Amino acid sequence: MKGLLYHARCKACGKTFGANTRSELLSKLRKHLWRFHRAMMISKIKAGQRKAKRKKELRIEGNPSWFDPSFIGFAERPLIEKVTGQPYEAVKSKVLDFMVSMILGGIKKP
Numbered sequence: 001m002k003g004l005l006y007h008a009r010c011k012a013c014g015k016t017f018g019a020n021t022r023s024e025l026l027s028k029l030r031k032h033l034w035r036f037h038r039a040m041m042i043s044k045i046k047a048g049q050r051k052a053k054r055k056k057e058l059r060i061e062g063n064p065s066w067f068d069p070s071f072i073g074f075a076e077r078p079l080i081e082k083v084t085g086q087p088y089e090a091v092k093s094k095v096l097d098f099m100v101s102m103i104l105g106g107i108k109k110p
């Protein structure tokens with residue numbers, strides 16, 4: 001981990017990650033989450049959908065630049081549609097909100 005600018009810790013299992021760029025770190029963490037915590041990701045996405053039904057406007061804390069569409073990779077897209085039974089576009093903001101809060105919570109800023 002020494003020399004790497006960005007560090008993150010998986011909230012679910014405590015594994016740590018390091019990278020020199022934020023996008024590299026996000027990509028590592030995202031891959032890890034889907035690979036090792038898929039069931040949790042799916043249940044959180046579903047929970048997020050229910051929450052969003054009650055609360056129409058989800059307020060997103062943090063840096064808006066985290067919310068670029070590339071944040072969710074191509075691999076997640078069909079999975080998210082399968083899980084939610086809705087077009088990806090319809091659930092995108094809720095899924096992003098969840099993923100960002102999940103990932104941001106584990107990242108230490110340099």
Ligand SMILES: [Zn+2]
Nearest residue numbers: 010012013015
């Ligand atoms: Zn983990």
